[in-house]
Amino acid sequence: MNDSGHKKKNRLYRWIWVLVLLLAWELTVRLSDISPLMLPGIGDILSALVRDATEGRLLTQTLFSLGMIAGGMLCSFVLALFLAYLSRLHEIPEALVQVLCTIAHPLPGLALMPLIILWFGTGTGAVFALIVHSALWPLLLNLVTGLERTPELYTDLGKSLSMSQTAVFFEIRLRYAAPELIAGLKTAWARSWRAFIGAEMVFGAVGAYGGIGSYLLTRRTFMDTAGLFAGILIVVLIGIFVEGLLFRLIEKQTVDKWGMRT
Amino acid sequence: MIHDALKTEKFFRMIPRKRKHKTEYGRVHFFRKAASRLLLLMLTATLTATLFSCTAKKEQQRVVIGYQFGTAYAPLELMxxxxMLEENMPGVTVEWRQLGGPTPIxxxxxNGxxxxxxxxxxPVLIGMDNGMPWKYACALSANEVAVITRSDSVQSLKDLNENDRIAILSPGCTxxxxxxxxxxEQLGDASALDAQLVSMTHPDAVNALLxxxxxxxxxxxxxxxxxxxxxxxxxMADGTDIMGEPFTFICSVAMEETYENNRETYDLFYETLAEAIDEINRNTEAVSAELAPVYGISPxxxxxxxxxxxxxxSTELQGIEAMRDAMLSCGFLRNAIPTEDLVFE
Structure with a gap:
């Protein structure tokens, strides 16, 4: 069987499984006398989703979450690029970057949250700091590995074409590091998304109405199980969108196009 | 354990995934199939056995009390x-769960x-409003609730500007x-300050304020x-000013199922609670000396x-209807829960 045929079939099976799982869910709700406070029906969940998106603040909260993550990722990206560039410049900053990574990378953002509250307060700034912390280190580690991996043949070629050090960094090393950079971005996304939702659920809303985490927390407090599922559904959909579409698109435009996929 | 796992893995490897050699190895295949079925059966049996032993454990009388932190819960700490419960309810296993808020309780x-x-x-009324099958059993304590501000110029909520944040314990709390x-009352809109609320624990909020x-x-x-x-x-104000009368702050709640099917336990539990509250009111000084180590402060x-x-x-509920009406008017409740559905008996 050829590859594209297999892929098509695989996609079909996946959709069938989704339908089977949904059907099993709905049947469980209908046929057993399980309380809707424990497991609401799919219809209830969808109507909670529509209700909170149109009348409530779910849409604003979703956009706020995505905006915070996008801003935090952008900030980490610039920082990671800067630190990686520094570490290529000289051995002394390189050692500093290594020390920072060793200290900060294994440190979960939530463990830092009490300190972040102390330093940055409880506002948007605190959570922004948390997102940057969660995204920066995996991104930086991957980036540094990718940059180091660049064969000397290429960099020497650049030098003999009298390219400046900066040009070698951006034109040769950074392109060569693209697969690692994308892998780093994926890890950074997953980590910061988790940290953001986690922080809101543990430490309460951020900003005026908060993000998805505070939506989940409020639904839980007000005993709205259908709304709780609606929030989880949004998180799942965003995950699918970002992993399956956004990163796929970036890969197509870069590593696939440059023929770097192994 | 690891050896067993390895054995199982080997065992699974023995079972061919596809029926390639059915004709040549038909007999072997039959045994493998039978063996895999047997394994599945054993697995199911173990699972069912575990499930049954769990339910069997539940049949033994067990009382689990979910409560929170602070001196408002002192009668429970005394019990x-x-x-006191072990003494009044012989043969019953008593377990205490101290949790950080009403939601996990x-x-x-x-889930039983x-x-x-x-x-x-x-939170009890919010639960009822959403179909939680529970009712108030009795009161536990009342204490002052106050709206405190650090700035001298703020005398009413009208004096707050949009950058001021207000710390509460959690959305929907008392x-x-x-x-x-x-x-x-002061701004004409119950949800006027919603965008300025921050959920924080009390100690965190004290630090933030200071x-x-x-x-x-x-x-x-x-x-x-x-x-x-x-x-x-x-x-700026306290609870009695706002409600116009003193009211029960912390109460006890039980599921309808417990009240209907386990009445003896229910009665014994609340008799013991009343005893503990009496003891606190009669011998406050002695009780505070006794409980000081529990709270980690001086007597x-x-x-x-x-x-x-x-x-x-006190076990006497006070101001429940007023609280229900207030919550209804502020949009915390959707249904006007009838008074007779609030409390058992």
Missing amino acids: KARG REGML EITFGFMGVC QHVLLSLLAK SGTEISVHVTTPPYIQKELSHGMHR EALYEQMTYNGTIY
Whole structure:
């Protein structure tokens, strides 16, 4: 069987499984006398989703979450690029970057949250700091590995074409590091998304109405199980969108196009 | 364990995935198939056995009490310290779960783990409004709830600007309801301040207030009231002003199922609770000396907290209907729960 045929079939099976799982869910709700406070029906969940998106603040909260993550990722990206560039410049900053990574990378953002509250307060700034912390280190580690991996043949070629050090960094090393950079971005996304939702659920809303985490927390407090599922559904959909579409698109435009996929 | 796992893995490898060699190895295949079926059967049997043993354990009488932190729960700490329940209910296993808020207690009661819960009066009404099959059993305590601010110029909620943040414990808590009532009275809109609310634990909010962050108002209870007042902050309003009468703050709640099917346990539990409350009211000083190590403070400090302005230990519910009406008018409840559905009996 050829590859594209297999892929098509695989996609079909996946959709069938989704339908089977949904059907099993709905049947469980209908046929057993399980309380809707424990497991609401799919219809209830969808109507909670529509209700909170149109009348409530779910849409604003979703956009706020995505905006915070996008801003935090952008900030980490610039920082990671800067630190990686520094570490290529000289051995002394390189050692500093290594020390920072060793200290900060294994440190979960939530463990830092009490300190972040102390330093940055409880506002948007605190959570922004948390997102940057969660995204920066995996991104930086991957980036540094990718940059180091660049064969000397290429960099020497650049030098003999009298390219400046900066040009070698951006034109040769950074392109060569693209697969690692994308892998780093994926890890950074997953980590910061988790940290953001986690922080809101543990430490309460951020900003005026908060993000998805505070939506989940409020639904839980007000005993709205259908709304709780609606929030989880949004998180799942965003995950699918970002992993399956956004990163796929970036890969197509870069590593696939440059023929770097192994 | 590891050896067993390896064995199982080898065992699975023995079972061919596809029926390639059916004709040549038909007999072997049959045995493999039979063996895999047997394994599956054993697995199911183990699972069922575990399930049954779990339910069997449940049949043995067990009472689980879900409560929270603070001197408002002192009667329960006394029951626990003296083993009063074990004495009054021989043969019953008693377990205590100290949780950080009403929500996990409610969830524990919904899935049948927790028998008797203790929380503020408002979360109970929110549960009822959403179909939670529970009712108030009795009151536990009342204490002062106050809206405290650090800035001298703030005398009413009207004096707050949009950058001021207000710390409450969590959305839908009794403090939140009181603040909304005050906002309705002073600003004409119960949800006027919703965008300025921050959920924080009491100690965190005290720190935030003292260190001069954007938090400028805190709706709180003793001992945090005293702590904030001693730092020169002032009360804007307190619970009795807002509600117009004293009201039960912490109450006990039980599931309808417990009340109907397990009446003996229910009665014995609440008799014991009443005994503990009587004991506290009769011998406050002795009890505070006894419980001081539990709270990790000196007996004098505990005595002061237990007798602080507005602190009452009583089983008599007070102001429940008024609270329901207030919550209805502020949009915390959707249904006007009939008075006879609020309390058992």
